Amino acid sequence: MTAFHIAITTGSGTPIYRQIIDQVRLVVATEALPAGHAMPSVRSLAEQLLVNANTVAKAYGELVRDGVLESHHGLGFFVSEKRQIYSKAERLRRLRLAVDAFIHEAVFLDFTAEEIQRTVDEKLAELDLEPKIAGEKS
Amino acid sequence: MTAFHIAITTGSGTPIYRQIIDQVRLVVATEALPAGHAMPSVRSLAEQLLVNANTVAKAYGELVRDGVLESHHGLGFFVSEKRQIYSKAERLRRLRLAVDAFIHEAVFLDFTAEEIQRTVDEKLAELDLEPKIAGEKS
């Protein structure tokens, strides 16, 4: 309940509320928090992260709009039933925005196409998104 | 003059000058353009791409500010001798942050590992250009 390990980096260019959103999504997904699980209150998370409560509220609010959390007035925020709220076209649009931003940054950092592909493959393997089919070599 | 193969897509949402920057960076990163190599002149590249010369100048200018190119008055633009603003470690750190953000968004959008890889490959193919520069006049 108390262990909500979110680390905020200031001055990284990534807004604090985005970092909160990303890490809450990740915690909910990887820790497999069940639907209905209580989130830390806005004020308590703000205290823990040493940021303003408005910033946490903004992050939670976007997580609600994305269908990750739901808010119950007077009670707090809770993990919501997993559901995909966007249309296929919208999901593709967002995937393209994300890949554009990523490739942009990678190219800016002077990585080659091969290096970029390898990094993506490694990250995917690390997340074990597609479990290996038994019988495939290593 | 025609040998610098940059593919411009209009109406894709990405500004033309950004497309030029990305593709110059990519070709420089892949060593197809070694340090000290001359770039096509602003006017010739603009003619080739059928865009305004100011657009190319803006792209070159930003590449100069980023340390990728150097401008030599009366001679033109050249691949910078001493570019490499970030240390290897810093580049890797930022690449990992970028790939994390991208993969998390893609997974959040319910795309599979195969779909993610395909999208990356397509984006890279779209940016890619012929790796050799032939007969560039100083």
Place this chain on the structure above:
Amino acid sequence: MTAFHIAITTGSGTPIYRQIIDQVRLVVATEALPAGHAMPSVRSLAEQLLVNANTVAKAYGELVRDGVLESHHGLGFFVSEKRQIYSKAERLRRLRLAVDAFIHEAVFLDFTAEEIQRTVDEKLAELDLEPKIAGEKS
């Protein structure tokens, strides 16, 4: 360009930012503002409505997330290409939330089922959502 007639009522229970959202949606739809049409800047609309700029920014931000507007940094907000970003299931979920809230209020006001239905029918006729098929009587 200057004529953006949005009326804010304070103390009505409806938050200001929601009133802005609803009225911008309405103006965009009924005035048929074309994609790419410029919106009043955050600061100018805030001045006009005598509200804080943050409140307008919040409203515009949600309109962006709903696909109604898009923001171009340094330039302002613009009407975006009309598109439906939500999945069928999500659209239904939102319709049910909306009908629940509406019926709730109507029942609270002691209107009967017949009165409620009549009001809905009148409003739909007023908007002329489904244009009459030629040959139907009046």
Place this chain on the structure above:
Amino acid sequence: MTAFHIAITTGSGTPIYRQIIDQVRLVVATEALPAGHAMPSVRSLAEQLLVNANTVAKAYGELVRDGVLESHHGLGFFVSEKRQIYSKAERLRRLRLAVDAFIHEAVFLDFTAEEIQRTVDEKLAELDLEPKIAGEKS
């Protein structure tokens, strides 16, 4: 005792006490329950609905605060003689605001007039209850 037909749906997201309130209001609004008419006792309604007596007490309490019911110590709850907090004009004004908000949201979600009407009808049918109260013991 069993004659007060209220349909409770669990797991619909709407709290039970709210469902009770809405349905009592509806039956009062449709004149099926005239002013001065006795309500089922808290305990009997709780038994009938298979819910906790506190839940019914909470619903009745709110209806008293809203001027719909009156509590007479030792006798029970009765439909209020002089309810009608809002003037006719005020009720209509608020109904119009509510229907506007609802229709705008539904249209924004790309539903047709038929779909909107059907949803309203379904919701009303879901709330509806048998219009007569038979043999209620004081």
Place this chain on the structure above:
DNA sequence: GTGGTCTAGACCACG
């Protein structure tokens, strides 16, 4: 000039 983020703090509603 434009939007974007964040803070500090007030005040409200729900319970």
Place this chain on the structure above:
DNA sequence: GTGGTCTAGACCACG
């Protein structure tokens, strides 16, 4: 206690 809204004002990035 909980979340929700709003203000005033600072500071940043894009152009």
